[in-house]
Amino acid sequence: DRLGLLVWQDLMFACSIYELTDDFIEEIHWEIIDNIRRIRHHPSLALICGNNENEVAVADWNIPSLEYSKASYRRQYHELIPEWLTAIAPELIYWPSSPSSGHMFESPNSDCSGDMHYWGVWHNTEPFTYYRKYYPRFMSEFGLQSFPELKTVKTFALESDFNIFSKVMEHHQKNSTANSKILTYIGMMFRYPKDFSSLLYVSQLIQAEGIRYGVEHMRRHYGRCMGALYWQLNDCWPVASWSSIDYYHRYKALHYHSSKFYQPILLSLEEGKDEVMVHITNDCLSAVHGQIKWQLETFSGEVIQQGSLSVSVSAQQAVRVLKRTFQLTEEERCSTVFRAELWVEDDCICSNQVSFVPDKHLELKKPTITLKLNSQGARQTLELESDTFCKYVEIGFPKAEVRVSDNYFCLFAHEKKHVTFETKNSDLLSEIQVRSLVDSYL
Incomplete structure (x- = not known):
């Protein structure tokens, strides 16, 4: 309530059809009444x-006793529960199932109406590009797994267990084919990691x-896709999972990324073999007026092309504001990065970058990253500068619990990046560990 975050609250029914005996109806009636009164x-x-996935189970999963299952489903979710909710909380919005088209048993997992779950990426190991095949009205479930960081793994595994197919690591993985899926996605995106710690790191990057x-x-299709x-x-125990925050409340790379791809004004880049399209999504209630600054540069920071343009995006709109096509050799595709920033007056409010080949084909150089720490009481500001372009820069504190303001970011050659965090230990500079993608395999 205080943060202004809206809650989608599931009732505790999932992936099943229930036999509606009198005793069962009595039990779920009071369970629902008690909990809705508590939170209404x-x-x-x-x-x-x-429920979660019960309608799609009846419609598409070839479950036995189909006619009974349909009748049971209809009575539970379209008759009993709506009646109970109307009696005690008529102001609440009720949605019978997720996913659902809003029309019982009619294409419940379609991207044309209602909400959608999409697991082709992950369970079917489809590439990330398949996300662009779908235009859901509301995507209510999708995901990818990753491992927690090494500090978390050390709470349940000995060094002799540091192999993702060891008994201990497999025990802390409750999706039987997940570890092989993680390796498959690593192979799609990255070079094979050089050691166990690097494997944990790049698993978070694929996620x-x-x-x-x-x-x-x-978000580029705001208006059709509304969420x-x-x-x-999060997790209820230290484990490999789909979470963006691990059991010990440590942010994974996904959680840091989410603060950027969910920000109200988003600059996103849609890449092709030799082209980039720049999109602005404005989720605010007022228009945004600013300037796009873009450039194509080498990893050493040499600018190949650059430009700028004024943009104006109305409230709650998504607009493609720029398309650029480049004539690049294969060598240049592997050694350049396109970047764009949205400036409003004197502030860069959002930015993004993209390359023209998978990260595993980028000719990244081993960087020299200099660090400077400035302390003002408990507030620490860490300045980073590199002599070459770095992807997914991770700032780690092996001996301390520190949450930085940004992590797993790109660091451009000869440009300073400032990251803040809170700690009373101003002697942490010697304990900070910094790595980037190239360090995972060189």
């Missing part, structure tokens, strides 16, 4: 959803980049 006053409560790729696509909820936020 919260202004953050956006809707009550009857972060995959979800970013999907959310940016959906995207990734699965999942």
